[in-house]
Amino acid sequence: MADEILIKPDLQFVKRIMAAGGQDAKKCYQCDTCSVVCNLSPETSPFPRKEMLQAQWGLKEVVKSPDIWLCHQCSDCTVYCPRGAKPGxxxxxxxxxxxxxxxxxPMLARMVGDYRFLPLLIALPVVLLLLALKITGRLAIPEGDIVFSKxxxxxxxxIIFLGAAGxxxxxxxQGVRRYWKDLNTSPWKVRLKGSLISHLIPTLVDIIKHDRFKKCETTFARSINHLMVFFGFVFLGLVTAWAFLKEWVFHQPGPYFIFSPIKLLAMVGTALLLYGIYQIIVARQANADKAGYGTYFDWQLIYVIVAVGVTGLGSWLFRLLGIKILAYPTYFLHLASVFFLFFYAPYTKLAHLVYRTVAMLYARMADRGF
Ligand code: SF4
Ligand code: SF4
Structure with a gap:
């Protein structure tokens, strides 16, 4: 006879799921259609049916399951769910x-996930940047040509951004260390095969190519849009590293010539970021009825990316047009939104970059259908 398993439901956990956007979880009657239609679910112990049960029963351990990260939120399951439980x-x-x-x-993470704290979260970079201006005596709009370094x-x-990134x-x-430890001690613990490095490279290739993402059907376009945003970030990251090297190693700080390679790469990166995020918004609106509208957590990251892209483009255009009164404030807002993106990254949806990579690596080592 199988061993008895003592289940400890946590009602607060169920309430939190419902409050955060999973209010339809209770409708699930365990028909398993979702696991059948999901193209990303492995044959053994498939998702998301079992996660729906764990969510309904308040089994908190489900948040430590690597399987929740193997889902790419393509919503095929949500479309076919006969109960409208929206498993995606x-x-x-x-x-x-x-x-x-x-x-x-953890409290900061809770605040980031709660829209009521948004003004407070925005206030931090704004106040910090104003303080930097005050300390350096640069609170007024600078005289002469528009040069943001004035x-x-x-x-x-x-100092500000290395601090935020650090x-x-x-x-x-800290999070990855604890997550990896939990993965290897939780009920999902399995015998891992091969070395970490030998599995990390194919995992990263899979992520860069969006191979698993492309298996989604209902929202297939999301994989392309997501890829554009992803490479937009990669290009802008390269631009930042390049500018850092120019400044500190070659002593050639900006501004740069409009058609210089660094500027061209920045333009391509910004265009990819803005076009990709625009397409994501359009697709989300178009698929809202069948795939769900998304939660505050989803939309928060979308709007932060929009803010980074629009203010970046705006400050560049206003500088080219010589509109000082708009260029400097827009640049200020650009810095505030970039700070928001970096500093809060471990708490926003952007953290999926890290935790999904870890979970996919674990799943590959555990031979979960890769
Ligand atoms: S398809 Fe819907 S009702 Fe059926 S198991 Fe999945 S979530 Fe539950
Ligand atoms: S959202 Fe897509 S990937 Fe996630 S469980 Fe549903 S069908 Fe599978």
């Missing part, structure tokens, strides 16, 4: 809770 959305909420579980401090010298930018990396490192 429920898994998205569980991923948000996983991010909250491993982020430090407002924020490069060393000020580097903080985010530290929080991520």
């Amino acid at each position: 959305e429920v898994l998205a909420v569980l991923r948000q809770m996983c991010i909250e579980e491993y982020a430090f401090p 407002m924020f010298p490069w060393y000020t930018i580097d 903080f985010a990396l530290f929080v991520f490192a």
Whole structure:
């Protein structure tokens, strides 16, 4: 006879799932249609039916399951669910809770996931940047040609943004360490095969090519749109690293010639970012009825990316047009939105980049259908 399993439901956990956007989880009657239609679900112990049961029963351990990250929220399951339980959305909420579980401090993660704290979260970079202007005596619009380093010298930018990036990396490192430990001690623990490095490379190739994402049917276009945003970020990341090298190693700080390679790469990156995110918004609106509208957590990241792209493009255009009164404030907003993106990355949906990579690596090592 099988061993008895003691189940400890957590009603608060169920309430939190429902409040965060998984209010339809209770409608599930375990027909398993979702697991059958999901093209990403492995044959053994498939998702998302079992996660729906765990969510309904308040089994909190589900947020530690690597399977919730193997889902790419393509919504095929949501379209076919006969009960309208929206399993794709429920898994998205569980991923948000996983991010909250491993982020430090947890309270900041809760605040980021709650729209009521948004003004406070925005206030942090705004106040910090205003303080930097005050300390350096640059609160007024600078005289003469528009040169953004007159407002924020490069060393000020580097101190603020290296600090923000360092903080985010530290929080991520802590989260990944705890997550990996839990994966290897939780009920999902399996015998892993091969070395970490030998599996990490194909995992990264899979992510870069969006191979699994492309298996989605209902929202197939999302894989292309997501790819554009992804490469937009990669290009802009390269531009930042390039500018950093020019400044600190070659002592050639900007502004750069409009057709210089660094500017051209920045333009391509911004165009990909903005066009990709625009298409994501359009597709989400168009598929809202069948695939679900998405949660506050989803939309928050979308709007932060829009803010980064629009203010980046706007400050560049206003500078070219010589409209000082708009160029400097737009640049200020650009810096505030980039700070928001970096500093809060371990708590926002952007953290999926890290936790999904870890879960996919684990799944590959555990031979979960890769
Ligand atoms: S979520 Fe829907 S499709 Fe999946 S098991 Fe429940 S009722 Fe069936
Ligand atoms: S949203 Fe897509 S990937 Fe996720 S469980 Fe549903 S069908 Fe599978």
